[in-house]
Amino acid sequence: EVQLVESGGGLVQPGRSLRLSCAASGFTFDGYAMHWVRQAPGKGLEWVSGISWDITIIDYADSVKGRFTISRDNAKNSLYLQMNSLRPDDTALYYCAKLTDGGPEDYWGQGTLVTVSS
Amino acid sequence: DIQMTQSPSSLSASVGDRVTITCRASQSIRSYLNWYQHKPGKAPKLLIFAASSLQSGVPSRFSGSGSGTDFTLTISSLQPEDFATYYCQQSYRPPSITFGQGTRLEIK
Numbered sequence: 697e698v699q700l701v702e703s704g705g706g707l708v709q710p711g712r713s714l715r716l717s718c719a720a721s722g723f724t725f726d727g728y729a730m731h732w733v734r735q736a737p738g739k740g741l742e743w744v745s746g747i748s749w750d751i752t753i754i755d756y757a758d759s760v761k762g763r764f765t766i767s768r769d770n771a772k773n774s775l776y777l778q779m780n781s782l783r784p785d786d787t788a789l790y791y792c793a794k795l796t797d798g799g800p801e802d803y804w805g806q807g808t809l810v811t812v813s814s
Numbered sequence: 815d816i817q818m819t820q821s822p823s824s825l826s827a828s829v830g831d832r833v834t835i836t837c838r839a840s841q842s843i844r845s846y847l848n849w850y851q852h853k854p855g856k857a858p859k860l861l862i863f864a865a866s867s868l869q870s871g872v873p874s875r876f877s878g879s880g881s882g883t884d885f886t887l888t889i890s891s892l893q894p895e896d897f898a899t900y901y902c903q904q905s906y907r908p909p910s911i912t913f914g915q916g917t918r919l920e921i922k
Contacts, residue, residue, distance in 0.1 A: 729908050729909040730909075731909060731911060733858075733911075740899070740913065741901050741913045741916065742913065743903075743911040743913055746908065746910060746911055747909055748908070753908075754909070758815070791857065795848075796848050796905065798846060798864050799863065799864075800863060800867070800869055802848075802860040804858060805857065806857060807857070
């Protein structure tokens with residue numbers, strides 16, 4: 697059974713940092729690109745960042761570029777998101793996901809909530 | 815960056831209605847277009863991948879079409895469980911991804 701389990705969310709003050717983790721199991725983690733997707737309260741889905749299977753290609757949404765860093769450890773089947781200089785508009789449910797790459801394999805975690813507030 | 819424009823942003827319809835949602839890409843994405851259904855409190859669910867391939871387990875009343883820049887998601891006969899928010903998503907240059915802004919499908 698495929699599982700993606702996010703952790704690390706919580707309440708944080710503006711300007712502070714937080715690190716999200718995602719533990720993957722049940723599929724060949726090191727064979728696929730992985731992503732972080734978020735949904736702010738009352739808003740739509742927003743792709744945040746993606747990383748290729750071999751870490752050669754990384755990209756970010758403009759809204760987080762320069763503040764967030766995605767990484768992965770294939771030996772640990774884990775994905776990470778280091779979030780610095782957090783702002784109130786970063787408040788969202790953050791999903792770890794293996795998104796379809798043109799095929800049917802598409803997996804999502806249940807999300808971890810990040811709240812940025814003083 | 816590739817921008818995705820979905821329309822309408824919201825839609826009211828009745829059980830049994832035929833519904834069409836459109837998605838336009840800012841440049842050609844060939845058939846790298848996917849459709850998701852999202853319900854509150856749940857993870858998004860993939861309905862259609864590669865513009866027109868039905869995900870396993872998804873009812874056949876859902877269908878997708880299009881290529882290049884213009885795409886559609888059609889629900890042939892709305893069921894009560896179909897009321898949700900729908901998103902298109904382009905995956906032309908992975909791992910760079912873009913979602914449309916979403917279409918909220920509500921009961922009339």
